[in-house]
Amino acid sequence: MEKINVAILGSGNIGTDLMLKLERSDVLQLTTVIGIDPQSEGLRMAREKGYRVIDSGIQAFLEHPEWADFVFDATSAKAHIRHAKLLKRAGKVVFDLTPAAVGPFVVPPVNLTEHLEETNINFITCGGQATIPIVHAIGRVQPVAYAEIVVTISSKSAGPGTRANIDEFTETTARGLEKIGGAKRGKAIIILNPAEPPILMRNTIYALVEGNEAAAREICDSIEEMVETIRSYVPGYRLRTSPIIEGNKVTVMIEVEGAGDYLPKYAGNLDIMTAAAVKVAEEVAKHRLSKLLAEEGRR
Amino acid sequence: MKRAITITEVALRDGSHAIAHQYTTEQVAAIAKALDEANVPYIEVSHGDGLGGSSLQYGLSRTDEFELIETAVAVCRQAKIAVLLLPGIGTVKELKQAARLGAKMARIATHVTEADISAQHIAAAKELGMETVGFLMMAHMAPIDVLVHQAQLMESYGADVVYVVDSAGALLPYEVKERVRALKESIGIEVGFHAHNNLSLAMANTLAAIEEGATRVDGSVRCLGAGAGNTQTEVLVAVLDRMGIPTGIDLYKMMDLAEQLVAPMLPKAQEITRDSLTLGYAGVYSSFLLHAQRAAQTFGLDARDILIELGRRKVVGGQEDMIVDVAAEMARQKVAVWEGEWK
Structure with a gap:
């Protein structure tokens, strides 16, 4: 099968984890890894694996736009705002793993098919990726008046970007619960836990559905179906206990164990982001390739 | 009167836990007014878990906390209203709203090892012209060198005061001394201490902190705080008075408001039950x-x-x-x- 050439911008933890995940893709071919620190572990690993390495930032890549059609941005929100303009001008499709939110929010099992033609896609936050599908799963049975989520991650897996602007996390996630999850009102809370050994990412979703009683059976079935869908691209995603339903309140507890590609297994919060980004990029790639085939067929 | 020790009354914030966040505007107005008349310098008002804490996770507030803050500001002539904010729960947006309503002090709280998530909020509070306190919670869970480093971070972000917060009521007096002493030796700003009475050590620990140079301490009238409550304010005022340490607070007025206003409001008296004792014993958040x-x-x-x-x-x-x-x-x-x- 034909593959689409991709580049990774950023050679930190996220960028390096993406590199390992992309090795397994049938439709994406990683060609280039772009960083700014020649000594970084990520660039060293990329060189060892035989990828083209740029250690001076985005400019050198812009001079050779033929090296990749898709770009994953794993830098920072601030850097992405600049990158987004440059890459748009260069005609690239960009998968943005920063909280910059330049492009539309995408959560694969909820709204991926609506955004296959986009040129900049944002993944909200790790907490959003882990909880919005559950809110959607409840909402497709019974409208959700209020969704509140609590994300607990190990201190070790919270990078300096998240720490410097934690409001960005809570506010962006809350917006995602409303816009993509479909809740009338959303609220997000994040907690860092420094315990050793590091804890796995945990998420609690509380939803108040409209009406006095939640349709217990249908809601539980819908949640279980959603969990299975997510497990197809995040195998370590699982329910901690069966959903708890009291009146119109639904409580769902989720644990996310990472795949352990580059990031340690406890960092399910980072893994769910890279896994979602690869999943979306693959679907966009398939969509493009099938369109190309169709066009060739007409000629 | 000069205050050697500055007391912050937390019953209208920490006490909110004990009554499942059910404060009414009338209660807050009456208590804040009486505290103000007793010359209490700072009164903290927020959801028990700080601004934005009203939630299914922690309990929904009966009354919007901004309404309570506005009420408290309106009835106080000298006392300043403080608010608590836990980054990850509350945001700068809520802090701004509290400042607009007249809150003059912001206490930014993080787990004892996570001070770096407070930089954004401490900076915002300073920019809003608020007196700013860094609040290092669950202080019993980290070794002293870690606590010192985290306090230095908060100082570097612009905090005016850093508190050692014994959220679990688990610290023993000598542990409080070691911690306060280490902070006094390594930071240039005031040091504070916040106790919980789960092991019946709130008063002893508060005195230990003062002995080592803490100049800000928290109290809750009638021990109205999470778990077994905090250091009982009216008792603390009396004890410090006996020690010749001026707090500026009127002891009789404090006793009267405890007896006449707060006691009748409590569903039951705050005491050390087997469960609150277990909080201190196990080192769990009150x-x-x-x-x-x-x-x-x-x-x-x-x-x-x-x-x-x-x-x-x-x-x-x-x-x-x-x-x-x-x-x-x-x-x-x-x-x-x-x-x-x-x-």
Whole structure:
């Protein structure tokens, strides 16, 4: 099968984890890894694996736009705002793993098919990726008046970007619960836990559905179906206990164990982001390739 | 009168935990007015978990906290209103709203190892012209050198004061001394101490902190705070007076408001029950008390067992969802054991 050439911008933890995940893709071919620190572990690993390495930032890549059609941005929100303009001008499709939110929010099992033609896609936050599908799963049975989520991650897996602007996390996630999850009102809370050994990412979703009683059976079935869908691209995603339903309140507890590609297994919060980004990029790639085939067929 | 020690009254914030966040505007107006007349310098008003804490996770506020803040500001002539904010729960947006309503002090709280998530909020509070306090919670969970480093971070972000916060009421007096002393030696700003009375050490610990140079301490009238409550303000005022340490607070007025206003409001007197004692013993966040008791009832368990298990798992403040999670797991294990015995 034909593959689409991709580049990774950023050679930190996220960028390096993406590199390992992309090795397994049938439709994406990683060609280039772009960083700014020649000594970084990520660039060293990329060189060892035989990828083209740029250690001076985005400019050198812009001079050779033929090296990749898709770009994953794993830098920072601030850097992405600049990158987004440059890459748009260069005609690239960009998968943005920063909280910059330049492009539309995408959560694969909820709204991926609506955004296959986009040129900049944002993944909200790790907490959003882990909880919005559950809110959607409840909402497709019974409208959700209020969704509140609590994300607990190990201190070790919270990078300096998240720490410097934690409001960005809570506010962006809350917006995602409303816009993509479909809740009338959303609220997000994040907690860092420094315990050793590091804890796995945990998420609690509380939803108040409209009406006095939640349709217990249908809601539980819908949640279980959603969990299975997510497990197809995040195998370590699982329910901690069966959903708890009291009146119109639904409580769902989720644990996310990472795949352990580059990031340690406890960092399910980072893994769910890279896994979602690869999943979306693959679907966009398939969509493009099938369109190309169709066009060739007409000629 | 000059105050050698500055007391912040926390009953209208920490006390909110003890009454499941059910304060009414009338209660807050009456208590804040009386505290102001007793010359209490700072009164903290917020949801128990700080601004934005009203939630299914921690308990919904009966009255919007901004309404309570506005009310308290309106009835105070000299006292300044303080607000608590836990980054990850509350945001700068809520801090701005509190400042607009007249709050003059911001206390920015993080787990003792996570000070770097407070930089944004401390900077914002300073920019709003608020007196700013860094609040290092669950101080018993980190070694002293870590506590010192985290306090230095808060100082570097612009905090005017850093508090050692014994959220679990687990510290022993000599541990309080070591911590306050280490901070006094390594930071240039004021040091404060916030106690919980789960091991009946709130007063002893507060005095230990003052002995080592803490100049800001918290009290709650009638011990109205999470767990077994905090250092009882009216008692603290009397004790410090006997020690010749001026607090500027009128002892009789403080005693009267405790007796006439706060006591009748309490569903039951704050005392050290077996469950609140367990909080201090296990080193668990004091606000877990009522949540653990509810989970114990739901799952047919002893609240003490749940609290001990939470302590073993090193759960931190704000992880109230772990209470039900752990209780459900313990209940499943119990059933499994029964089934095993049947076979």
